[in-house]
Amino acid sequence: MEILVCVRRVPDTSENEIQLNAAGNDIERDDLVYSINEPDNYAVEEALQITAKVGGNVTVVTVGSDDDEEVLRREMAMGASRGVLLSDEAFDGSDGRGIANILKAYVHNGHFDLILTGVQAEDGGAQVGGMLAALLDYPFASLVNSISVLDGGKLKVSREIEGGNKEMNEIDLPCVLSIQTGINEPRYVGMRGIRQVASLEVPTFSASNLGLDASAVGDAGAKVKRTDYFVPALGKGAEMLEGDQEEIIAKLIELMKAKGGLN
Amino acid sequence: MVEGIQSPAQVTYWLMSGRTLFPLLNLLGLACFFYIAARRILPLTRGERDWRFDQPFVRLERVLQFWLGQWKHPRYRTAGTMHILFFAGFLILATQAFSLLILGVSPNFVLPGSSGGVGHIYDIVKDYAATIVFLCMIVAAIRRIVFNPARYEVPARYGKGHPVDAIFLLALIALLMASESLFEASGAAFQAQQGQPAEFLAVLSLPWMLKGVLVATSLSTLQTLHFGAYLVDVLTFYFLLCYRPFGIQFHVETSLFNVYFAKLDRGTVKPVRWGVSDEHLxxxxxxxxxxxxxxxxxxxxxxxxxxxxxxxxxxxxxxxxxxxxxxxxxxxxxxxxxxxxxxxxxxxxxxxxxxxxxxxxxxxxxxxxxxxxxxxxxxxxxxxxxxxxxxxxxxxxxxVPQSLQKPLKALESRGNPYGKMEKKRAEWAKAKDFSQTCTVKTADAKSNADTLYFVDSITSYDDRMQSIGRATARILDAVGVNFGILGAAEKDSGHEARRFGEEMLFMALRDHNVDAIKASGVQRIVTADPHAYNALKHDYKDLPPVEHISQVICREVKSGNLKLDPVENADNVYAYHDPCYLGRHNQVYDDPRDVLDAIPGLKRVEMGRCRDRSFCCGGGGLMLFYEPKEDQRMGVKRVQMAAEAGANVIVTACPFCMANIEDAIKVAGMEGKMTAIDLAELVDQQLVRPAPAELEHDKLRSEVFA
Amino acid sequence: MARIFAYIAHKGGIADDAAAELVAAARNIDPAASPVAVVTGWGAELDAVCETLRGSYAEVWKIANQALAYPNAELVRKALLNVLPHDDIVLVSHSHFGIDLSPGLAIRMNSAFVSDVSGIDGIDGTYLKLVRQEFGGQVSAHMRCDASAGAVLNLRPGAFKPQEGAAINGVIVDKSAGVGALTVGRRYLETVVAEAGDVDITKHAVLVSVGRGIQEKDNIAIAEELAETLGAAVSCSRPVVDAKWLPKSRQVGSSGKTVKPKIYMACGISGSFQHLAGLKGSPFIVAINKNPKAPIFQVADVGIVADILEFLPELTSKVREMKQVSV
Structure with a gap:
């Protein structure tokens, strides 16, 4: 099975403190550590596990710049056969639809049985997967937390829904799935793995390579744009209890008694 | 003419004469053994290379100490003593075994140099040796069957034990001793009856006792016993020789080599592959x-x-x-x-x-x-x-378990397993109350610091452990050390990254730190973290000398440069817990103890498992992130050991020990009954500081007399 | 001004809470807006929902088809494409279903799409002014959305407070005829209900809930002790389940359980929206967290900046003392 996984390089929220920059219109990017978007990593691991069972190759693709190559290489170190960068100045400022259009152009470039994305990105909108499916006219399922390959070009997938329940679906290939974290346990990629793929080729496709019209992508084609970042004025918020620990506990117990939580 | 007892070589055993049979047995036995040895060596030829041929004199010394001297054996007294006895016995009997075997081929064989005084002494000694070995085998067998020490147990998940095999081997060795002794005893009894000068048998030895039993036996019986015993002896000898490589007794053959080729350097880990330098990995x-x-x-x-x-x-x-x-x-x-x-x-x-x-x-x-x-x-x-x-x-x-992937990734991207930002690594030194009394400068090319205080990650970022950093800095200040820290330029020492198998990540951290240390121009390094100490001392190369803060404090106390106040609460009983990487791996046991003993009025007890038998607190570095399957925490056991020793304060000299012990005190429900304090924190607390007036006075003096 | 449609999900004949929220959101776009509720489904349940909705929506479009009895987003999308106009504004709740439905819907309608909208600042000509949160809620972003060819908006549950208002008497319009062929490449099989687990957190009046701040599995015992003393149950946020420290049955959140306790103690929980989405019924929220900037302090009633590993045991022993005295 030929699987394409769309990945994205994002600032790592667990290892960064996201703050506004001095101008107050973007986040402070100087000290940021980037890594692959966590759900995308789960998606690649899932793809690798599927191809380990049924054969095939895993290709990882991202839309971005040279900086984003490191994420492709990391997934190649994990086991993806190929990493592809879709890069062009014309792509800058693309909204979700723009990204989906760029990815669609690449999909038509090859032949893929299954396309995976992570369910959402830290700074994204949980949209690219669904949009890509609609553009390709492929069936789609989001929040997928388990996949089994069935005979006859079908998959059985479960979706995560409320209450921890699972919605079981049967879906025809080719299709697009957006993957939720926790679907598997991704394997470790160490420094050695990264070094081993450091010299492998990562082909880059530009807008013309992909036959894309600039008006459909990038800032020109974007219908949704971010005007700035801001930190909203904090509302009243919680009543913060002050004092030393003993005093705080005493106050808390009083409050809880009043609310009927202590009898 | 009175005939002497016939030698086995001269006798006919069923169909074959001894002179034919025994060379044959010798040949077969040896051939068998060499074939087995060759098959045992085969996997070694397919194994990876290992550089063990250096420093022959050091290695020989260790052979003398650990192999011949059985240095480690007395640590378990009963088994150890027995082993020393029968090991000595085997060595002594080696010559005897050799000459016995030859006897079956050449009847009058006498080992050159064995006649005369030396030979006689040897004869006596060997008799006792055989007796002692024999007795040891009996005692060992009884111990195995009746008392069966817990450490011999084989839990079901590891397979089956081989108790029958163990007893079988003990019995075989006993049989060897018995047949040898019987061979001698029967010959001596024969000669005694004939009135011939008998071989002198050591009094109360096994052969002697057997001779006593056989003194009235008929000559023909004695003859039969004589070569019967010999045959049994040869067969047993070769059986053992060929059987040993199939079980634990193989150590009889391999122990000498194992000790000779044993690892010499402490504290460090083998390279990924010997002979492959870092660049070529x-x-x-x-x-x-x-x-x-x-x-x-x-x-x-x-x-x-x-x-x-x-x-x-x-x-x-x-x-x-x-x-x-x-x-x-x-x-x-x-x-x-x-x-x-x-x-x-x-x-x-x-x-x-x-x-x-x-x-x-x-x-x-x-x-x-x-x-x-x-x-x-x-x-x-x-x-x-x-x-x-x-x-x-x-x-x-x-x-890799998911619980370890996060800290490993954080080490890679941020240089510490917590994922905290590099620029915050020195925040601990900026704490308000602290920075007013103690300035911690950055050791870089511009500073004149001659000493580097290598703080490492946990002390830098963990709220609780930062106080160890501050205490250490204040101590260094108090004894007048011109020190600095690397600050944001410092990355995790990589000690645990290496021991968890991430060699390349370790190398990246190491190279970064070495560059920073060299750029700082310091001439010595001090750390309060034994894992960092071990890494800098053994894993890193070409660095200035490294010391642990306990060594610095000890020296300063002994020279009188550092004075300590008496303990506030004289009822407290302190127990020092040896951190694995300060104690066992680096053998720094006394300095921390001397420091504690220098605090007036401090009552100190030793836990049963102390010094090189110290019980690990639970581990440090990445081990704090791993979720083990266990019945109990190591820290809890250690805290219980401290309580059993009568202590209510545990003194540690390692931030990881502190983390584990403090946690364990809570989990064990011993809050209020047991506390933990770091050595540096304790010393910092007890430091005699000149009163402010004195400080001013000193300052004036130095200005006037500058 | 484009029309505003609000797709309302439902279960067991009961409309999703979002129904009221979507009205409020529509009013944020245009205070005079009168959104049209759109519901799909089948049978008596669908009818019941439509009946409820016409109390708050002037117009309710009912799309009934047996194939839509279970809300398979692929099928619903097809139906909506055939029934709804493509140039208007469609509001959907950003739920498991909304995530599944809306991106594809927007593409097919050739409309703009904005996901997980947490605020609407109005409309400027054909440009919608929206607010989204990013990076786990650490920052917000102002968005501008060109709605000239229509827009589909997924709205964050709980972000738009329902407005008080008199009940209205809306009309139900049956649009079932316009559905068209409903065949798709994804077929619903069944729903596997999560294991009940030993403790049903939805039944407890007091919950001691732990998040990443509990740090290790063994520390959960600290929360268990407090819970025992309070007669409460221990629940948790997603990271605790991902780390396998507690079973899924204890998870509070959009992908876990929805709870309605009287008192909710959020210990070491940062307060992500997905977690808070599982809290209904305005419980008294006590937040204890080491980080004074944790988003939970925005929604909590009472906040304490402390290390839960130290605070909780202290609290437990004080509560124990108090209970002994009162007995």
Whole structure:
């Protein structure tokens, strides 16, 4: 099975403190550590596990710049056969639809049985997967937390829904799935793995390579744009209890008694 | 003419004369043995290389100390004493065994130089030796059957024990001694009856006693006993020789080599591959041990040399708390694997994966690398290198528990396992109350600091451990050390990254730190973190001398430069817990104790397991992120040990020990009954500081008399 | 001004809470807006929902088809494409269903799409002014959305407070005829209900809930002790379940359980929206967290900046004392 996984390089929220920059219109990017978007990593691991069972190759693709190559290489170190960068100045400022259009152009470039994305990105909108499916006219399922390959070009997938329940679906290939974290346990990629793929080729496709019209992508084609970042004025918020620990506990117990939580 | 007793060579055994039979037996026996030895050596030829041929004199010295001198044996008194006795016995009897064998070929064989005084003395000594060995075998068998010490137990998950085999071997050795003694006794009795000058048998020795029993036996019976005993002796000898390589008794042959080739450098871990420098590591196809053949030949020899005594597992803290790790079975399972896959006949097997086969992942991740096993093993078998190699293999395969992936990734991207920002690494030194009294400068090319205080990650970022950093800084200040820290330029020492198998990550951290240290121009390094201490001292190369803060304090106290106030609460009883990487791995036991004893009025007790028998607190570095399967925490056991010793304060000298012990006090429900304090914190508390007025006065003096 | 449609999900004949929220959101776009509720489904349940909705929506479009009995987003999308106009504004709740439905719907309608909208600042000509949160809620972003060819908006549940208002008497319009062929490449099989687990957190009046701040599995015992003393149950946020420290049955959140306790103690929980989405019924929220900037302090009633590993045991022993005295 030929699987394409769309990945994205994002600032790592667990290892960064996201703050506004001095101008107050973007986040402070100087000290940021980037890594692959966590759900995308789960998606690649899932793809690798599927191809380990049924054969095939895993290709990882991202839309971005040279900086984003490191994420492709990391997934190649994990086991993806190929990493592809879709890069062009014309792509800058693309909204979700723009990204989906760029990815669609690449999909038509090859032949893929299954396309995976992570369910959402830290700074994204949980949209690219669904949009890509609609553009390709492929069936789609989001929040997928388990996949089994069935005979006859079908998959059985479960979706995560409320209450921890699972919605079981049967879906025809080719299709697009957006993957939720926790679907598997991704394997470790160490420094050695990264070094081993450091010299492998990562082909880059530009807008013309992909036959894309600039008006459909990038800032020109974007219908949704971010005007700035801001930190909203904090509302009243919680009543913060002050004092030393003993005093705080005493106050808390009083409050809880009043609310009927202590009898 | 009175005939002397016939020598076995001259006798006809059923169909064959002794002179034919015994050379044949000798030949067969030896051929058998050499074939078996060759098959046993075969996997070693397929193992990885290991550089063990350096420093021959040091190695010979260690052979004298550990092999001949049985240095580690008395640590377990009963078994150790017995072993020393029958080991001495075997050595003494070696010559006797040799000449006995030749006797079957050449009837009047006498070892050159054995006639005369030396020979007589030897005859006496050897008789006692045989007796002692014989007695030891009986006692050992009784001990095994009746008392069966706990450490010989084989838990079900590790397979079946071989108690019958053990007794069988003890019985065989006893049989060897008995047949030898009977051979001698029958000959002497024969001669005595004939009135001939008898060989002198040592009084009260086994041969002597047997001779006493046989004194009235008929000559023909004696003759039969004589060559019967001889045949039994030869058969038993060769049987043992050929049987030993199939079990734990193989250590009889391999122990000398195992000790000779044992690891010399303490505290560090073997390279990924001997002979491959760091720059060329990329070319190595596979890191670590995945299949049996990935072990080095010396590690395979270790597997052969295990006597299954269980001392390692007895001391292993992971084993004590119910983790799936038992060092003894790490070795025995590998040995059994090699026996199974390299059989006497048939194809020598190759490359099935060990992890998921004889070893489980948790088994290998459970090790805290405390070194108790290695400290205990009388045969100097190494464990840490093997565990690290197995971990390297798992890392290479991407097979890492999710709980460890996060801190490893954080180490890579942020230089500390917590994922905190680099620029905040020196925040601990900016705490308001602290920075007013003690300025901590950055040691870089511009500063004139001659000493580097290497803080390392936990002390830099953990709210609780930062106080150890501040205490250490204040102490260094008080004794007038011109020190600085690397600050944001410091990255994790990488000590645990290396021991968890991430060699390349370790190298990246190491190279970064070495550059920063060299750029700072410092001439010595001090740290309060034993893991950093060990890394800087042994894993890093070409650095200025490294000391632990306890060594600095000890020196300053002894020279009188540092004075300590008496304890506030004279009722407190303090117990010092030896951190594994300060104590056992680096043998710094006395300095911290001397410091404590220098505090007036401080009552100190020793825990039962102290110094090189100290019980690991639970491990440091990445081990704090791993979620082991265990019945109990190591820290809880340690805290209970302190309470048993009568202490209510545990003194540690390692931030990881502090983290584990403080946690354990809570989990064990001993809050209020037990506290923990770091040595540096305690000293900082007790430091005699000049009163402010004095300080001013000193300042004026220095200005006036500058 | 484009029309505003609000797709309302439902279960067991009961409309999703979002129904009222979507009205409020529509009013944020245009205070005079009178959104049209759109519901799909089948049978008596669908009818019941439509009946409820016409109390708050002037117009309710009912799309009934047996194939839509279970809300398979692929099928619903097809139906909506055939029934709804493509140039208007469609509001959907950003739920498991909304995530599944809306991106594809927007593409097919050739409309703009904005996901997980947490605020609407109005409309400027044909440009919608929206607010989204990013990076786990650490920052917000102002968005501008060109709605000239229509827009589909997924709205964050709980972000738009329902407005008080008199009940209205809306009309139900049956649009079932316009559905068209409903065949798709994804077929619903069944729903596997999560294991009940030993403790049903939805039944407890007091919950001691732990998040990443509990740091290790063994520390959960600290929360268990407090819970025992309070007669409460221990629940948790997603990271605790991902780390396998507690079973899924204890998870509070959009992908876990929805709870309605009287008192909710959020210990070491940062307060992500997905977690808070599982809290209904305005419980008294006590937040204890080491980080004074944790978003939970925005929604909590009472906040304490402390290390839960130290605070909780202290609290437990004080509560124990108090209970002994009162007995």
């Amino acid at each position: 990329d070319q190595v196809k596979s890191f670590g041990v995945k299949a049996f053949e990935d072990f080095t030949w010396k590690h395979m020899l270790d597997f052969y040399s295990c006597a299954d005594c269980g001392r390692c597992s007895d001391e292993c803290p992971a084993n004590a708390v119910g983790r799936p790790l038992s060092p003894r079975f790490l070795t025995i399972k590998a040995r059994d694997y090699s026996f199974q896959h390299y059989p006497m006949f048939g194809r020598a097997g190759n490359g099935t994966k060990l992890i998921g086969g004889i070893y489980s992942e948790d088994e290998i991740w459970s090790c805290t690398t405390c070194g108790a096993c290695e400290e205990e093993c009388p045969l100097l078998i190494q464990y840490i290198d093997k565990i690290v190699d197995l971990r390297r293999g798992m890392i290479d395969d991407g097979n």
